[in-house]
Amino acid sequence: MKKLRIGIIGAGGIAQGRHIPAFLSLSNICEITALSDVHIERAKEVAGKYTIPGVFEDYRDLLPKVDAVCICTPNKFHAEISIAALKAGVHVLCEKPMALNAEECQAMIAASEKAGKVLAIAYHYRFMKEAQAAKKAMNEVGKPLVARVHALRRRKVPGWGVFTNRSLQGGGSLIDFGCHLLDLALWLMGNPKEIAVSGTTYHAVSKIPNQVNQWGTFDHETFDVDDHVTAYMKFENGASMLFESSWAANIKDDYANVSISGVDGGLSVFPFELYTTKNGMLVNSQAAWIPGEESPDVPQAKNFIDACLGLADLVVNPEQALQVSRIIDQIYESGGNHL
Numbered sequence: 001m002k003k004l005r006i007g008i009i010g011a012g013g014i015a016q017g018r019h020i021p022a023f024l025s026l027s028n029i030c031e032i033t034a035l036s037d038v039h040i041e042r043a044k045e046v047a048g049k050y051t052i053p054g055v056f057e058d059y060r061d062l063l064p065k066v067d068a069v070c071i072c073t074p075n076k077f078h079a080e081i082s083i084a085a086l087k088a089g090v091h092v093l094c095e096k097p098m099a100l101n102a103e104e105c106q107a108m109i110a111a112s113e114k115a116g117k118v119l120a121i122a123y124h125y126r127f128m129k130e131a132q133a134a135k136k137a138m139n140e141v142g143k144p145l146v147a148r149v150h151a152l153r154r155r156k157v158p159g160w161g162v163f164t165n166r167s168l169q170g171g172g173s174l175i176d177f178g179c180h181l182l183d184l185a186l187w188l189m190g191n192p193k194e195i196a197v198s199g200t201t202y203h204a205v206s207k208i209p210n211q212v213n214q215w216g217t218f219d220h221e222t223f224d225v226d227d228h229v230t231a232y233m234k235f236e237n238g239a240s241m242l243f244e245s246s247w248a249a250n251i252k253d254d255y256a257n258v259s260i261s262g263v264d265g266g267l268s269v270f271p272f273e274l275y276t277t278k279n280g281m282l283v284n285s286q287a288a289w290i291p292g293e294e295s296p297d298v299p300q301a302k303n304f305i306d307a308c309l310g311l312a313d314l315v316v317n318p319e320q321a322l323q324v325s326r327i328i329d330q331i332y333e334s335g336g337n338h339l
């Protein structure tokens, strides 16, 4: 079988830390044939390090050389590059968030449908073993009633890249970190349609000069994104969600989890635990994990390749990623000015 030719667009942290190693480990079914970055010296250096033959400054020159691309650029370029790739007949795995807003996501889906090519979004939390276990266990939870979503870091504003630049990223803690846990919760709930979304956004901590920060330094003056967000959502099936994300919370420890209470039982994803009743008793269950693949990176890459080859359905359907972006838009719209 011919190997799928993959192109990497954007050769920064996530490309080197996740996608390039994942695709390289699947060398029986794919090969990374090209890489592009507007920072051409970085492109050359990374291509040399991983022995990638084609190096391009402009992603448009890469498209004719590949069957699929993995888009690892700042959020602002996700839609433009995805649409150009799809129009060129190239499958797309795009980093999260899908795009800056829901309108851009819809244009990406339209391009994918027109081209008949795969459009996958890298919500990799879904491929974690705890998330996969939780998805299977939802039949014991029954109809979901309340989801609690936390994506909280203590004083960890990313001090590198462009994460604190609204025009390039579209937002801060919510669109960057909260989106993962929001996506995971919606997926576990069966992606019910949202009917009401209300949020509040903050950046008071990060606007103070010389803040204590565990992940490098950033300029408090140019910081123009949220560092803490709360939201409440109602869904048309009667379920509701309590949501909180932060890069800079004044809390004891980082805390990232989704917990869901349903009619028959409940669960927590991190750590994975199931709360049910049996024989007139309350029962708490934990998984005894079978040793194997621990990282979600390779399963995510494999699912994308299999979908491109027509061998599997996508785990992350682009319509579901669009819902995440639609809810993020509504939280930002209702959040008003940052406090």
Ligand SMILES: NC(=O)c1ccc[n+]([C@@H]2O[C@H](COP(=O)([O-])OP(=O)(O)OC[C@H]3O[C@@H](n4cnc5c(N)ncnc54)[C@H](O)[C@@H]3O)[C@@H](O)[C@H]2O)c1
Pocket (backbone or CB within 6 Å): 009, 010, 011, 012, 013, 014, 015, 036, 037, 038, 039, 042, 059, 072, 073, 074, 075, 077, 095, 096, 097, 122, 124, 161, 162, 176
């Ligand atoms: N899934 C996750 O958990 C996760 C983690 C980190 C980052 N990300 C996402 O990955 C994306 C990139 O993040 P990063 O941390 O790798 O950032 P980064 O700043 O380390 O790398 C981005 C790279 O893209 C390049 N670039 C910018 N515009 C380009 C363009 N038009 N064409 C080609 N290259 C371009 C930059 O020169 C840079 O090398 C973001 O969308 C981010 O949200 C996801």
